[in-house]
Amino acid sequence: MTADPVLSLEHVTKKFGPVTVIDGVTVHVRPGHVQVLLGENGAGKSTLIKMMAGIYQPDGGRVVVDGRPVVLSDVRTAEALGIATIHQELNLVPTMSVAENIVLGRMPSRAGLLDRRAVRRTAREALARIGLDLDVDTPVGELGIARQQLVEIAKALSTKARILILDEPTAALTGDETDALFGVVEELRAASVGMVFISHHLEEIGRIGDSVSVLRDGALVAEVPATTDEDELVRLMVGRDITDHYPRRRDYDGPDEVLLQVDRLSSGDRLRDISLTARAGEVVGIAGLVGAGRTELLRAIAGADPYDSGVVRVAGRPVPRRGVPAAIDAGIGLVPEDRKAQGLVLDASVNDNIGYATLGSTARAGLADRRGQRDRARQMAERLRIRMSGIDQPVRDLSGGNQQKAVFARWTLAGSKVLLLDEPTRGVDVGARVEIYEAVNAITAAGGTVVMVSSDLPEVLGMSDRVLVMSGGRLAGELSREDATQDRVMALAVRDVDRQAEDHTNAATTEGTDR
Amino acid sequence: NRGGDAASGQQSVTLSLSTLSNPFFVDVRDGAQDAADELGLTLDVVDAQDDSATQADQVANAITGGAAGVIINAVDSDAAGAAVAPALSDDLPVIGVDRAVNGADITSLVSSDNVAGGKQAADALAAAIGEKGKVIVLQGVAGTSASRDRGQGFAEGIAAYPDIEVVATQTANFDRAEGLDVATNLLQSNPDVVGIFAENDEMALGAVQALGDRAGSDVFVVGFDGTDDGLAAVKAGTLVATIAQQPKELGKQAVQLMKQVLDGEQVAKDAPVPVQTVTEDNVTDFLQ
Amino acid sequence: MTTTTAAPAKQRSVRSALGSLLSGNGALVGLLVLCLALYIATPAFLTGPNLVNIGIQASTIAVLAFGMTFVIVAGGIDLSVGSVAALSAMASAWIFTSAGLPGWMSIVAGLATGALAGAVSGLGVAFGRLPSFIATLAMLSVARGLTLVLSDGRPIATSDEVSFLGSRLGGVPVPILVLLVTGVIASFVLNRTVVGREMYAVGGNVEAARLSGIRVRKVLVTVFALAGVYAALAGMLLAGRLNSAQPQAASGYELDAIAAVVIGGASLAGGVGKVSGTLIGALVLAVIRNGLNLLNVSSFWQQVVIGLVIAIAVGIDVLRRKNTRH
Amino acid sequence: MTTTTAAPAKQRSVRSALGSLLSGNGALVGLLVLCLALYIATPAFLTGPNLVNIGIQASTIAVLAFGMTFVIVAGGIDLSVGSVAALSAMASAWIFTSAGLPGWMSIVAGLATGALAGAVSGLGVAFGRLPSFIATLAMLSVARGLTLVLSDGRPIATSDEVSFLGSRLGGVPVPILVLLVTGVIASFVLNRTVVGREMYAVGGNVEAARLSGIRVRKVLVTVFALAGVYAALAGMLLAGRLNSAQPQAASGYELDAIAAVVIGGASLAGGVGKVSGTLIGALVLAVIRNGLNLLNVSSFWQQVVIGLVIAIAVGIDVLRRKNTRH
């Protein structure tokens, strides 16, 4: 606390049109110190750090670096001052290789010519630092979102900055990767790098932070030590108590029915022979490490990707393998993991985005039910507390967490009987998370079933009635709510199932030829 | 055995036309085709789509394709010289049709004189408007030799009438729809115009459309080419005159000359096909 | 219950479609500046008859561009509209003149030709997975070739029904009526129908649209077929004005149509675009050409001026939007 | 130290640029199928002189398309290349014939004109924030107009230096040499230089590029200026073959150039594209035209066939890629 700040925002204000998003906030970044920013979705955290990164210029107040006021007119200026940023939304070029993405904007070169060897070397070093083993020539677009996030982190770390801003770097990560990242943060702390850290995972704050600036509606409400008790942080942040973080309730009292049944689903080497069931009124959680094939499984069930063999049944009836519309007709809905690429039409309004899945079903004679749609979207936005200037605001201008809520709202509105959630609360604040969980409760109470993939283990454990664990494209095991603990899940997730897998495949082939 | 056609034993000749989407050149082709059928030649017709480079490519392809001779209707006279050079150096006969081929010593040129035609158009228009008043000119595609030559001839011709003033010269790209729009606009800003010269019949017909009832009574339009539609308009009195080239005759004579050359006969360097001013008086001679 | 609420809803919908067609829009400022400049430069510009002329002259491009708006909103591009317009008009004239079928059939045949050509491009994009640029570039060539084959390179006279499209109805030019009606319909389709809203979704993020259960292929085929129908109408409008279908009609109009849509504020990246903007874009182009004729600018310099005005018109819009944003 | 390591690195880089130019690529299968079909159809196709013809005939579009590759990779489109080619060639001829400057100056003047025109478009895109479609559509019109103004609508004779570009050098046609050299340079720029890689970044995700500190505007101006230089070269090549700069030269070539790039596997969404693919695309177009001439297909049907072949060539590529994916 004693060191002088390397970077300060002093009484900064930021407006978008008539809306004041940041109002007279002061934040200091000190060397060897992790400054946490905490606040609900849309509180202004990302806006604040964008003023440190040279993306936005404050409308009032000033930015001070090394005691001197500066104007960070663009990203390069900020970089020149040693400021590196990991943005909340991925900023990678999907068509380019991992290596080139890592050195983007500062490619090693001689006389304008690319030094390809140095590019690869820099990239490998950067990946090694966070313990990521990846072919650096892979196009980034072929990676899952978690690995993309890790590449983004590696990219920022490789700049050797003295100020590092991390905007929700852990949102897409599982425990191991988070641990690796925090290891690097500790190193950087020792090397006197000043850091800003944003996360909606409160337990991470105590682990890594030094002090916490709490924002509410764009204003600074408190600055407290990171050791502050979590409940107190929540109170500061949302202005009320949240007693139960995982309010799972089983209110369904209808007939016990298997709603979703997956039989021996296989797809290449990414999904191998997966069978599972989900019953009415039940939440089935799926845990696993990054790359375990969880996303693939949900996408196959939802008709988003073709699969090689196997049958998906809803309420006993096989779902025709004719893409997403057939799955939707059968009552399946998918909240995809990558909201920007797969979930949202960014230029369209919140209203439109919430309505896409119900556009056809609510229409009369081919005409869209615009008024009904607005009413429904408004209600749903209210229920999930989407923070926006109006229902017609482009979803692009929403904060990350609120964008996630908009995708969730679409499927809640569609009233799917079988709802598949892929990382449903990634980037969602504690308060809003509870709203989403309540929505899940409502769906199961009404006799639906929810299959939830999440890398947030406490969430899987807290909200699931049953936990399936995936590893290497297979189901590694199943745990009841009572048996499910972090250790047991992790033990299954890392279990080497490869040999077992081979045996299985052999058996399956023989069986296949016999038939 | 150059130009031998295995199937028929006929010699094949390539006719490279500047474009086939203009009825005038369709007529050139038809005349050429008729003559070829009559004389026992195989005629390969290629369409350069008004692009000099395409034309050069097509001539080159004709040579490698084994043509016995090339009849070229140049997209542009100057550019065509380079295009036919390889054919000439291969000792293939090259006959120009309708437009000159500059910078190359071609075997013969069958053409009507566009500059002279422009002058005739000026005279016809002057006669129709009583040698005085304001006129406008609709130009063809800027930079094409047809547009240049006809425009030049008209300008020279009209200069002989001191009481006639050209108040506007605008391009309508040889296109009927553009002729309609541009003429409409020009009549708007020059309401007292009494005559219009269009560098081809298509634009002239567009101008007639723009004039409506006034065509042929208040305002007189002169076209160029003598296409079927143009001649019909002259007969109907909406067009005062069109400068008729004889496209079929052009095509026919070019093929006939080619046959003579291939048979080893000597031919003249220039084979002029007359252009004629077609008015109501003589239009029936041109209508088939 | 349902019927009583449905009736007023329908009334409102037509009114709001008109409203959205005419509502303040991007390039409007550019258009107004242009008109003001011409008003000062020449007295012939701001006269009733000249404004009617502009309306007529804008009609072909505007109708083409309305159809193009569907395609661009859905994230595609249609290079074939000019050729399809010519082919449809030629088919219409041919049905009447050569096949000797009744006149109303000629209109139906023209529209059907356009729809078919558009649907073929759409199938190529949706099922053949061709980039729309390629599928419609191919159609540009094929349709023009078929037009030439059908007509043997010569104009064909149109039926009276088609010629009516180029005439006047009680003093009002039919092309302007067609422009207005097709504009309102296009706006209605884009704003009020399910498939219209789906076009925005497909253009905005095709993956998100697909995962939301939107039948992307169906939408794409619909979009191109609609563009084909609009092209057919534009082609017949043009033929009607000339009383004949021309083999080279509307060639190169695709760039004008795309320009009209983009000047009107649509993005070639898809997902953004309004019919009202497209109309303004088409008017900008027609006004420039009209104005340059009125001012009798040399045809060489005309092209220079047209280019500059297009850049400036869009530039004004970009500036205006930048200012309101921040 | 640095020099010793630099030398082999440079050798490798040139070799690998050539390698990547020729390496197996998307539409290659389409091209080979096309050639096979023509080989079967006519004996005149697979002869030395005819293949040389194809090379010469492909050269103009290929050089234009190489320049277009930069633009498309960077996520833009350049409609002005045909006009800029004509303007540059005209400026080159004018400098020599009318201004009477020495012949080598005519080449320099041509290239400078192209670079300038391209840079102006680029500035419009980068600083004027115009969509590249609009900025270059405006330039299409302006450059053509200036060409007409400069030439007064008449062809101008070229200098010997420019005519050399259309001649032969020891039996090898210079256009083919130019095609190869410019192709290798383009491939080298895209793959080996920093600004080349930045083009992919800007085209792939402009926001990510900006946030990574890439000077997006500088990249955009460079891209369009390069396309202008390539257009100028293509224009002089064309003029050299005809010994005269034509006022209407290369009009409409922009669509062919874009088609060549897209047939070669690039995406109009940006971020994807290879020079080797573009070359194949240009060859596909040249082979179709050559083949149809050799087969003496009626010129009306030619357009139909060209359209179909373009669709099929790209369709084969799409199928092939789909198969290798899964």
Ligand SMILES: Nc1ncnc2c1ncn2[C@@H]1O[C@H](COP(=O)(O)OP(=O)(O)OP(=O)(O)O)[C@@H](O)[C@H]1O
């Ligand atoms: N470009 C923009 N235009 C208009 N409003 C914006 C823009 N960017 C952000 N906002 C608004 O500013 C507010 C703050 O957004 P910001 O992204 O800073 O929130 P955040 O605290 O990072 O939230 P989250 O936790 O969800 O990421 C939000 O209400 C958002 O809608």
Ligand SMILES: Nc1ncnc2c1ncn2[C@@H]1O[C@H](COP(=O)(O)OP(=O)(O)OP(=O)(O)O)[C@@H](O)[C@H]1O
């Ligand atoms: N299109 C693809 N081609 C090749 N491999 C792929 C493709 N998509 C995903 N993979 C790989 O398949 C594996 C399973 O990925 P998936 O995204 O399903 O994992 P996951 O368990 O959902 O993890 P997470 O979503 O947290 O990354 C990963 O190794 C991923 O890199």
Ligand SMILES: [Mg+2]
């Ligand atoms: Mg944020």
Ligand SMILES: [Mg+2]
């Ligand atoms: Mg996943």
